[in-house]
Amino acid sequence: xxxxxxxxxxxxxxxxxxxxxxxxxxxxxxxxxxxxxxxxxxxxxxxxxxxxxxxxxxxxxxxxxxxxxxxxxxxxxxxxxxxxxxxxxxxxxxxxxxxxxxxxxxxxxxxxxxxxxxxxxxxxxxxxxxxxxxxxxxxxxxxxxxxxxxxxxxxxxxxxxxxxxxxxxxxxxxxxxxxxxxxxxxxxxxxxxxxxxxxxxxxxxxxxxxxxxxxxxxxxxxxxxxxxxxxxxxxxxxxxxxxxxxxxxxxxxxxxxxxxxxxxxxxxxxxxxxxxxxxxxxxxxxxxxxxxxxxxxxxxxxxxxxxxxxxxxxxxxxxxxxxxxxxxxxxxxxxxxxxxxxxxxxxxxxxxxxxxxxxxxxxxxxxxxxxxxxxxxxxxxxxxxxxxxxxxxxxxxxxxxxxxxxxxxxxxxxxxxxxxxxxxxxxxxxxxxxxxxxxxxxxxxxxxxxxxxxxxxxxxxxxxxxxxxxxxxxxxxxxxxxxxxxxxxxxxxxxxxxxxxxxxxxxxxxxxxxxxxxxxxxxxxxxxxxxxxxxxxxxxxxxxxxxxxxxxxxxxxxx
Numbered sequence: 001x002x003x004x005x006x007x008x009x010x011x012x013x014x015x016x017x018x019x020x021x022x023x024x025x026x027x028x029x030x031x032x033x034x035x036x037x038x039x040x041x042x043x044x045x046x047x048x049x050x051x052x053x054x055x056x057x058x059x060x061x062x063x064x065x066x067x068x069x070x071x072x073x074x075x076x077x078x079x080x081x082x083x084x085x086x087x088x089x090x091x092x093x094x095x096x097x098x099x100x101x102x103x104x105x106x107x108x109x110x111x112x113x114x115x116x117x118x119x120x121x122x123x124x125x126x127x128x129x130x131x132x133x134x135x136x137x138x139x140x141x142x143x144x145x146x147x148x149x150x151x152x153x154x155x156x157x158x159x160x161x162x163x164x165x166x167x168x169x170x171x172x173x174x175x176x177x178x179x180x181x182x183x184x185x186x187x188x189x190x191x192x193x194x195x196x197x198x199x200x201x202x203x204x205x206x207x208x209x210x211x212x213x214x215x216x217x218x219x220x221x222x223x224x225x226x227x228x229x230x231x232x233x234x235x236x237x238x239x240x241x242x243x244x245x246x247x248x249x250x251x252x253x254x255x256x257x258x259x260x261x262x263x264x265x266x267x268x269x270x271x272x273x274x275x276x277x278x279x280x281x282x283x284x285x286x287x288x289x290x291x292x293x294x295x296x297x298x299x300x301x302x303x304x305x306x307x308x309x310x311x312x313x314x315x316x317x318x319x320x321x322x323x324x325x326x327x328x329x330x331x332x333x334x335x336x337x338x339x340x341x342x343x344x345x346x347x348x349x350x351x352x353x354x355x356x357x358x359x360x361x362x363x364x365x366x367x368x369x370x371x372x373x374x375x376x377x378x379x380x381x382x383x384x385x386x387x388x389x390x391x392x393x394x395x396x397x398x399x400x401x402x403x404x405x406x407x408x409x410x411x412x413x414x415x416x417x418x419x420x421x422x423x424x425x426x427x428x429x430x431x432x433x434x435x436x437x438x439x440x441x442x443x444x445x446x447x448x449x450x451x452x453x454x455x456x457x458x459x460x461x462x463x464x465x466x467x468x469x470x471x472x473x474x475x476x477x478x479x480x481x482x483x484x485x486x487x488x489x490x491x492x493x494x495x496x497x498x499x500x501x502x503x504x505x506x507x508x509x510x511x512x513x514x515x516x517x518x519x520x521x522x523x524x525x526x527x528x529x530x531x532x533x534x535x536x537x538x539x540x541x542x543x544x545x546x547x548x549x550x551x552x553x554x555x556x557x558x559x
Contacts, residue, residue, distance in 0.1 A: 053090040054218050058083060066102055066215040069177050074107075074157060074196050074209040076183030085175040087216065089167040094221040096166055097173060098236055098286070100278040101128055101148060103213040104159075107199035108206070115279060117425040127151060130426065131161070133235045133255075144236045148177075148212070156188035157181035159212070165234070166221055175216060217278050219286045233259065237275030238348035243558055244401035256423070258497025260354060267376040267398075269351040269558060270497050272412075272419045276348040280306050284345075291342055299341050300411065307414035309421075309435060310538050318409045321512045321519040324545040326407075327389035333510070340409055343559040351558040352408070352416060355487040356500050356507065357383045357394065364468055366548040373397060374556060378488035379459045382505045382553040384467065387546060388520040391508040391554035398556045408557045410511030413523050417537060420495045442525070442536045445493055446502025449530040450480050453490055460489035466550040482528045484550070502537045503527060505553035511540075518542035526551035 056063045069083045089095055104111050104126055112125040120127070131146030142165050149159035158180045164173030183189055200206055232240040233255050240259055242248070250260040250268065259271040276286055282305075284298035300318070304311055320333040328336065344350050358380025359372055366385045374383055374394045383394065391407055398405025408416075417438050424434040437444065443451045453476075455462065460473040463484045470486075477483055488499040495501070506522035513521050520543045525534040528551050533539060543552070 054095070054216075055088040055090060056216065057086040057088070066213050069212050069214065070208040071179045071210040072208055074179070074181060074192070076156065076181055076189040076193060078181050078183075081179040083177050085177075085216070087164070087167055087173040087175060089169060089171055089173070089218075092169045094166060094168055095218045096221045096276075097164055097175075098144070098217045098277055099146075099161065099163060099175060100215045100217060101212060102215060104148070104211070106210045107196055108203065117422055117431050119431070130422070131236045133165075133233070142234070152185065152188075154188075156183070156185045156192050159210070163216075165236075167218075177212065179210065215278065217286050219276070220289070232261075235273065235275070237277040237280070238271075238273045240271045240349065241347060243351070243403040246400065253497065256427075260497055261351070263400075265375070268354040269376060269556075270354050271349055272352050272416050273349045273422070274303070274306075274344050274415050274419070276345060281345075288345065291338070296338050296341055299345050303341075303344070303411050303415065307411065307418040310414040310417040310438065312439070312538070314540065316410055316511050316513050316521055316540060318411055318510065319512045319514075322545070323389075325388055325512070325519050326392045326510055328392065336404060336406060337409060337510075339404060340406070340412070340557075340559045343403075344412075344415075349419075350412065350415075352412075352498060353398070353556040354497060354499060355380070355555075356505060357391075357554050357556060358487040359383050362467065362470065369394060374554075376556060378486075378499075379457070379461070380487045381461075381467070381470070382484070382487055384505055384550050384553045385548045386508075386552075386554070387548055388508045388543070389545070392510065395554060395556045398558055400558070403558050405556050405558055407508055407510050407554055408523075410509055410521060410523075412557055413509055413511070416498070416501065420498075420537075423496050437537075439536055439538045441532070442502035442538075445495065446525065446535075446537070447483070447485055447490070447493055447500065447504040447527050448502075448525055448535050449482050449528055450535065451477070451503065452479065453477050453492065455485070455489050457489055457491070461486040462489065480530070484527050501555075503529065503535075505551050506541065508552065508554040513540075513542040515542050518544050520545060520547065522552055 056065055056067055067085060071081050101113055104113060112120055112122045114120045114125050114127050116127060116129045126149055129147045129150065131144045134143055134145050143162055144165055145162045147158065147160050149155055149157065160178045163175035167173035196209055232242065232249055234240065235255050242261060246263045247261045250262050253260040255273065260268050262268045278286055281299065281302045284295060284302050288295050318337055320330045323329055326333060353376035355376045355378060357374035358377060359375060360380060362381055363383065363385045369386060369390050372383065372394055374397060395407045396405050421431065421434050421438065425431050455473040455475040457473055461470040462473060462475045463470045467484055473489065485504055493500055493502065501524055503525050504527055506526045507524050509521050509523055511521040513519050522541050522543060523539065524537055525539045529535055
């Protein structure tokens, strides 16, 4: 273009005007074409142009965020003390809302705040439960409810919180904190009545018995949250979606026990929650819209911290090694990883195939994968005898409607474990118990050499000779031996509706071991595993780029 301009620098004024008009017309057409592409041909393209402007008020007085909330008195059988924060959205974007407790003090004493599922470091702590999603009985609006203080062994009073999940453009919402002291615990009532009375006696100028500081977090919503039949359930910081119109929710499944979606071919996927909350993203924050390389790194670092129990100091990482490992170029690997991080961040989770990748074709050696289409269904032969790059090629066939099918990255495998841990704790399992099952020994709910079990599923199959011959269940395994099972053979071999994450076959991932001779990472152990280090969901092992074996398969993810 510059050469042409130089060549015609002495052209007359008329030609210049004609060229200028042509250039303007071309720009108009280009702009229209881009608009048509983004609005019609590519409706999933993520462009955020709307903005929001939040304001907060208590009793008509404007407050700065983070917001201080005070309760002037505490005494047994008091009327409920309620403080409501009115939230105004003066902007033009639909906004998701969440909160993060920063500080709690009771009669002048500050407490360590411990999120549910974590361990306190002092004796002076308050365990804060994760909020739950409920429907307002009067309006039908979906709201978030949480309990900040609810420890009847330490406190005779409770502190509860509820808030709107969203606030529309130029609309208002609320966050409400309620302190209750029912006066039904004589011992604690007496103890704390004395503590509160003594505090005010010794501090005559004190005006607050209990105070909390919290931040109200706001970020642009992708879609409006709508309750009722036919919509996927949502929770604080997590927003499941249907990857395409070919998918539907499996009836009766929930976020509590594992939300399952199914395509028209019967392939099932489970939603893994990674909540988009300030507590999960303390460095990245929850308002990223540009997604620069630096911001992607912050997201990844925060996820490593969030799932640090299952990273366990590993030197393995989601970094590129070679095309031989994954079948991807360096730029393709980076692009896919960033797409995963962005999707997890924006939606508060990702999908994982409910079952190990299966096929109805028996495989007794390393043969062509050209005609294989991986299935996420029960009672299939696990797809084995494949390299890591072949597994990625097959997993990519789960791609749909702009969403990518893939092997799991290493951090995704760790996030699945964190998800299982969080749900188990919510359901009453001690955190030490579930962490031990994931990290130290998963043989009670996985198919390992040392496991014993009884398969009553008559549609299942098993093999005692590494897949050379398959027999029909039922089958009762009473002693240590190597038995390969069809996918989902035993409903006891799962957590949160995800089957065979522990054992049966090792599963290829996109993680790099950082060991040059064996860069490919497999996870979870297999039916042949007997060493204690391999009898866990969390186990890692390294393999070469050309490795194929009867006890190595894979699992898909969609993001």
